[in-house]
Structure formats: C-alpha cells, structure tokens
Amino acid sequence: MQVLPEYADDNNRTDFRQEIQFMKRLGYHAPIVSLIGYINDATDPILVIEYCAIGDLLQFLRQNRATFMVICRHFIIQTLLQLYY
16 A cells, blocks of 8 residues: 655645556556555545565455455444544
8 A cells, every 4th residue: 555655745646646547547467566446535645556475466355355354344343433433
C-alpha cells in the first residue's frame, strides 16, 4: 500500500494521482506489480498495489478468501465502532 507522507505538497499529490491513472491504464501484466485498488481522497489518496514475494497477490487472496474476509470484517467493524464512538 502506498500513501503520501503528511508533508506532501500539491505537486506530490498530482504525481501520486498520475501514478494511479497510469496503473489503471496499464492493467495486468505478469512480471509487473499490478494495481489492486485505490482511494481517490482529496487529502489522503491511497494506492493498493500487488506485492507478494511468493507469487501473485490476487491468487493468494482467492485461495485464502475465507480468512481474508474474516480479517476484513473485523477491521470494518472496528473502524465503524471507532467512528460511532
């Protein structure tokens, strides 16, 4: 996951958004790190890219879907509880 540092200026944000657009156009290529997703927030954009030393991240997530979903649910519930609090 890539995020901009707190001290990032407008040029850094523009470059970061251009990287997101480039990754979206690039699509999937086996030897290249692939875009998984992104959050295009005006102040805190996030780029989620593939990185898996033992192979393809998408394949790993598909093979471990049940475990991944439990972790995601827990994370979402904790986030919502914090927002509610």
